[in-house]
Amino acid sequence: MRxxxxxxxxxxxxxxxxxxxxxxxxxxxxxxxxxxIPSEFEIFKKNLEKGIALKVMTKQxxxxxxxxxxxxxxxxxxxxxxLILLILPAFAHEITxxxxxxxxxxxxxxxxxxARGGLEFSQTKRLVRSNKNNVFFGLQTLxxxxxxxxxxxxxxxxxxxxxxxxxxxxxxxxxxxxKELSLLFDIPIYPFDNMIELTLGNQGxxxxxxxxxxxxxxNESVKYKRNDIPPFYHGVDEKIADLLTKMSNEVLSIAxxxxxxxxxxxxxxxxxxxxxxxxxxxxxxxSLTKAFQTNTVYNGLKVPVKEKSEGMMAPDFMSRYVxxxxxxxxxxxRGIAAITGVETPTIDMVILKxxxxxxxEYLVNDKLEGHDIKDVRIPQNYGxxxxxxxxxxxxx
Ligand code: NAD
Numbered sequence: 404m405r406x407x408x409x410x411x412x413x414x415x416x417x418x419x420x421x422x423x424x425x426x427x428x429x430x431x432x433x434x435x436x437x438x439x440i441p442s443e444f445e446i447f448k449k450n451l452e453k454g455i456a457l458k459v460m461t462k463q464x465x466x467x468x469x470x471x472x473x474x475x476x477x478x479x480x481x482x483x484x485x486l487i488l489l490i491l492p493a494f495a496h497e498i499t500x501x502x503x504x505x506x507x508x509x510x511x512x513x514x515x516x517x518a519r520g521g522l523e524f525s526q527t528k529r530l531v532r533s534n535k536n537n538v539f540f541g542l543q544t545l546x547x548x549x550x551x552x553x554x555x556x557x558x559x560x561x562x563x564x565x566x567x568x569x570x571x572x573x574x575x576x577x578x579x580x581x582k583e584l585s586l587l588f589d590i591p592i593y594p595f596d597n598m599i600e601l602t603l604g605n606q607g608x609x610x611x612x613x614x615x616x617x618x619x620x621x622n623e624s625v626k627y628k629r630n631d632i633p634p635f636y637h638g639v640d641e642k643i644a645d646l647l648t649k650m651s652n653e654v655l656s657i658a659x660x661x662x663x664x665x666x667x668x669x670x671x672x673x674x675x676x677x678x679x680x681x682x683x684x685x686x687x688x689x690s691l692t693k694a695f696q697t698n699t700v701y702n703g704l705k706v707p708v709k710e711k712s713e714g715m716m717a718p719d720f721m722s723r724y725v726x727x728x729x730x731x732x733x734x735x736x737r738g739i740a741a742i743t744g745v746e747t748p749t750i751d752m753v754i755l756k757x758x759x760x761x762x763x764e765y766l767v768n769d770k771l772e773g774h775d776i777k778d779v780r781i782p783q784n785y786g787x788x789x790x791x792x793x794x795x796x797x798x799x
Pocket of ligand 1 (some may be wrong): 495580727
């Protein structure tokens with residue numbers, strides 16, 4: 404990919420990181436951000452005017468970048484961009500894709516990093532409706548664990564994945580895009596067969612809702628002093644690992660059933676994915692519990708909390724571990740389970756409890772008929788109700 408214009412939609416941890424990692428390594432590419440939130444746009448604008456570079460640090464090296472442009476409206480952001488990367492929580496995907504689609508040039512390629520669940524269903528329908536034919540792709544996860552230290556200025560990369568999967572629509576672009584993204588992100592990226600492998604292979608949908616459920620079901624009103632907030636991933640014990648394994652096994656049953664019609668071999672058991680993704684960061688791989696507890700990338704990552712009265716902290720059930728990973732991950736997988744006829748009692752139990760916590764309704768009497776189901780990317784919302792229909796979208 405030579406001297407391209409690349410726009411990253413989003414202004415969060417991952418967007419900062421990707422922008423600096425690409426621009427530092429490939430100064431000939433034009434790199435910019437589409438910032439639809441005015442306060443974020445203003446901060447970046449001031450920094451650009453003052454010539455303040457974005458600095459992203461790992462333990463080994465620093466990436467420095469002065470962005471080429473920023474945009475606060477979709478037309479300026481994408482109308483002459485070659486590559487458009489959505490590095491956003493999944494709840495912002497649809498609104499962003501709706502905004503940018505009218506302005507896409509024919510050759511533009513769009514990627515969601517990470518894809519989370521069901522992008523293949525919504526984006527295929529959107530492109531058909533808009534009479535567009537753009538290639539799109541997703542990554543299985545964000546390549547980095549990263550946190551902004553100072554907005555628009557400084558980011559810490561806590562760790563990076565050893566390898567990340569990519570799938571595209573049409574499928575034939577996955578090899579080419581994996582090679583290009585491996586270079587841009589300085590990380591090995593390998594091609595999956597198809598996008599449903601991303602939807603089912605999204606391990607965040609298991610890990611985050613599963614840990615939140617295990618830690619807080621029946622313990623919802625717990626409070627912590629600021630210095631006593633427990634670790635999140637390092638807090639995985641045998642009981643939590645058991646729940647995560649059951650959830651992972653249910654996803655594998657769906658993949659197995661679907662695998663007779665659509666390739667799903669890249670949907671891995673949770674423990675295999677964890678060990679593959681963090682090969683050099685995990686000290687003890689003997690069990691799922693140990694693999695979580697001894698992963699150094701998770702050092703210092705705590706339970707999500709919000710401040711309550713008198714300096715006490717309470718679990719934040721609106722955090723993206725619940726509000727993103729359940730509706731935009733687990734519920735979509737549940738939609739595919741319904742099509743394949745696979746039962747998912749553990750996943751259902753987690754969806755029901757987490758839905759209560761965020762005051763949403765997806766599952767009612769074992770059916771995806773809740774009030775809020777219209778807002779998620781289950782295949783059924785796009786008229787896909789059979790394995791044949793799934794094949795039609797996924798095997799393009
Ligand atoms: P983030 O929470 O930092 O991103 C928030 C940004 O998204 C905001 O700053 C804003 O620019 C944009 N945004 C939010 N709501 C929006 C809306 N309604 N419309 C338009 N834009 C909106 O997210 P992140 O940490 O960069 O993560 C991006 C994705 O990667 C998420 O799916 C996350 O779960 C995943 N992920 C992140 C990490 C990490 O370490 N940061 C690790 C693994 C996966």
